[in-house]
Amino acid sequence: MNNIKKAFIKIGFIYFLIPILLLSTYFSAKIYYMNIRNETNLIKTKIIDLKSIINLNLQNKVNLLNTVSDKIKSSDNVNINEILKTTYEFYKADIEYIFFADKSGQLYIYPEISIPKNFNFKDKKWYKYALKEEFSLTNSYADIEKTKIVITISKAVFNENKKLIGVLAFDLKYDNLLKILKTFNLKENENLYIINNDGEVIFNNSNVKKMNDLIKKGLINDFGSIKENGKTFYYAKINNIYLVYQFDDKNIIKKAFIRSISYFLSFLIIIFIILYLLKRYLIKEVISPINALSKIIKDFTLNLNKQKFEGFILPTSNLQEINEISISYSKLLSSVTASITNLKMLNNQLKLMYSTNEKINKTFYNFLSLINQIDNENLNIDEYFKSVLEHLILHIKEAKYGSMSILKDNKWEYIAAVGHDINILKSLNIPVNNFDFSDFYEAVKIITYNEIFEIDKENIDTEIYNSLKKATKKFEYAMLYSSKLEGCLLLISLETPDEKGFSNESKKIFKAYANLAKIFLNKKFEMTKIENIYFKFAEKLASIAEGHDDITGKHIYRVGEISAFIAEKMGYDKNFINKIRKFAPLHDIGKVYIPYEILTKKDKLTDEEWEEMKNHPLYSKKLLSGDDYFKEALNIALYHHENCDGSGYPFGLKCDQIPIEALIVKVADIYDALRDDRPYKKAFSHEKTVQIILKGDNRTMPEHFLPEILKLFEKHNKEINNIWEKINKFGGDINEFKI
Missing domain, CATH: 3.30.450.20 (PAS domain)
Incomplete structure (x- = not known):
């Protein structure tokens, strides 16, 4: 041993x-x-x-x-x-x-x-x-x-x-x-x-x-x-x-x-x-057994034959001890084999449980992600509804296609779709009054493809029906949910090509996501009300500020629409364009703090009066600072008199220091000021105004503007003239914020 x-x-x-x-x-x-x-x-x-x-x-x-x-x-x-x-x-x-x-x-x-x-x-x-x-x-x-x-x-x-x-x-x-x-x-x-x-x-x-x-x-x-x-x-x-x-x-x-x-x-x-x-x-499991077996083998070294036993070569003899070792090892091996089989089965069960838990966790995480996005004020309905649909299709195994729409003012408007042709759906003018959704208000309803289009065929004309059918991907069953909101109806549809339809678990998940969409839409409605109150107040102040030389009150609307047009041509998103349209009319809001006798003076201002007039961008901070909602409005009011060559006021900034929204409104403001009658000047024609902005005169120079904006102005000046003429003829009004 x-x-x-x-x-x-x-x-x-x-x-x-x-x-x-x-x-x-x-x-x-x-x-x-x-x-x-x-x-x-x-x-x-x-x-x-x-x-x-x-x-x-x-x-x-x-x-x-x-x-x-x-x-x-x-x-x-x-x-x-x-x-x-x-x-x-x-x-x-x-x-x-x-x-x-x-x-x-x-x-x-x-x-x-x-x-x-x-x-x-x-x-x-x-x-x-x-x-x-x-x-x-x-x-x-x-x-x-x-x-x-x-x-x-x-x-x-x-x-x-x-x-x-x-x-x-x-x-x-x-x-x-x-x-x-x-x-x-x-x-x-x-x-x-x-x-x-x-x-x-x-x-x-x-x-x-x-x-x-x-x-x-x-x-x-x-x-x-x-x-x-x-x-x-x-x-x-x-x-x-x-x-x-x-x-x-x-x-x-x-x-x-x-x-x-x-x-x-x-x-x-x-x-x-x-x-x-x-x-x-080794001492317990190897050395001692080997020595014991060695002693037995030494006693029976003659006439021993080796044979294979359960994959191992074991010594055999007529001795009971060796046979018992072989029999015990065989039983042990069988027991171990059975244990391994049981462990494999248990391991497979654990893997299945892990896979299920992982799927549940992923669904829960994505659901929380959508909840967090509800407070994102910059997220529009199209983006959020599209995200909801994608998550539904990801987590409901039967679902392959879907759509979300809003029914308002007898108009059926598709907001988002997955699998269907959203461009065609958005272009359809489907009347709403003929449809009845009362049987699945705040509830989930399962309906077949044929049943849906039989209802459509009865309630809409043939041309719209054919376009609707062309834009819709073929499915077996649709899972519908509708909810009445303030002044509209939210309709969500999820479709599957599976003949078995949707499970009860899928219906619960569908309703949970539908409630998220409803909460998001309600929040957007509330935000719209607040934004309109905000802006209506500011709009009144802007009208007061411009009232001395804008008798018709059209100047602020023309500047807003022309600024939005330029922003659109520059490739900015709808949210930014909408802010430009709403906030451009507030560009001279600081004038409410300028003495009335200076604002209405028809003669040339004295140096002291001109210096006071030049302070009106700074005065805008009194009304617009301290509120993130008016961030772009403050930038416009504070910097729209700055020039790209540094010759402007109040800070003498250059192009790269001036916010883009102020640079856009600057062009629109100068264009409208040149076109309009003022107490101290006569109106210029569109052609003369374009010439002054592009070539310059004794006050306005091309170097004052961002070159990119100047090129767009030159390219689209006729369209800008059409906007100006339309508002000047028919009047203007700041539209309510649209969802």
Whole structure:
């Protein structure tokens, strides 16, 4: 027995233990390096993400600097205080102070603060650095007590002759950068710095004021790393500043080493447990029986014949012990075979249960998905009904085709269909009054293909009947559901080519999805009411704003319809086109805050009056801001006087900064203003108006418009004229929102 035991131990050591130990060592080392690499890649990703966010915020502020600089140098008589005030009011969420220091020593600042008499801004870093670089980033305090830290971004302003006008600067709120930093969850011993080219720390999460020279000299590339005193500094260049991220290498190495050692020890423990269990198993189940059998075989070595038993060659003899071993093994094998068969059957049952549960889970998940879409205000009925039908066909095994329609005002309107020709169905003008759906209100009804078309044949004319039959896919049974809603009837039909029809389970699923469609439609009706109330109120305000020079009240409707026409030709979806049509009439709603005597003045406005008139886009914020529903309306009212070349007002934005809805309405507004009689001008003909917009005059230039819109205007100007003439002749009214 001892010889056999030693042989098994030797085999286990040579062929099992040593290779496993080597593999454990290899995989532990691999885990060690993989952990270091993963931690390093995570840090690189962190700094790249942070760079993108800070770069975006910084670029927005640089763009704002450039915009305000352009306004300051646009004229010698520009009102700097007004420019600073307007900019601050619009961007005060990000800016603590905005100030401009001209070359004569005058300092303009908003909001106004008390400045010490001995204050010399020319000694300040924000002033000196701005003269050297395209823009400068420094830090300072926003108060005398030095309790409120700000980051100052500044830029030198030069005139067309490259002569210095002054330096423009913003004090950016320090807390905004702290909020960005918090999202990156810096760990212990990790620090973040923003430094300029002089090594000055502009921003950090510690109290460091200056980076040492060794680190500063190492910042030579746009992205890289520096090692110093066991710490690694990753950095990324953003224009003329650096973002530096510092962490301790020792912590990463220690963490990776501990993890790899823990894996290695786990492997060893598992190996020794396995070896111990294997040893016990071999002694009990193999070595001892073999020795017992060996003793028996030794006693009966002569005249033994081998024979196959249940797939195994077993020793046989007249000895009862050997025969009992063979018989016992045979019984054991039969028992094991039976157990395996039972386990296979059980496994098949489990697979079937799993498949059924998976299908139920998928159905439930898709049902929840449709419920979540009910609150999506931008989802139209066509899309939602199509989605409901697709889910029904997916989860009701018998179903292959289906349709959903709304019956209203004696008109049968198909909304969505699967398997049928929806284009033909939508084109049919089917009268509703002849049909009776009362026998399946809020209930499910099963009906055959022939029964449906017999009813249709009795109630509609031959031409419509033939078109309906042509558009409908042949089926055996249809499952119908109808529901009375506010002013209409919802009808849902699901069809199957299966002669067995629909199961009771399918009917329950069908009714559940039908209820979803009904809830969605009811919600759309309620939203429509609210939207109409919203808009009717705004429409009245727009009429008041335009009443002084739009006696007929047609201007706002013409602008709305022409704007919607242009948006349609640009390829925008129905939802956007509808918003343009509804909100374009509100473009001058801010005029309700302009004094009446300015609005009705027939003579040329004074400079002060003109400046007040130019404020009406800003006044629109008082009426339209704070409500997401009026987001596009606010964009139109606020920016429709901006020009693509930056010569417009109130902000002097250029094309890529102006919302597309404002660019569209701008063309429609100018076209209508030129065509219409006003107290201060006579109406132009369509041809003259087109010439002015495309070629320009002393006020309007082609450069003011988006080139794409200008091309569409030129191509479709005759259609635009037809819209204008129709509304001018017959009047206009903003239609109710349609579902």
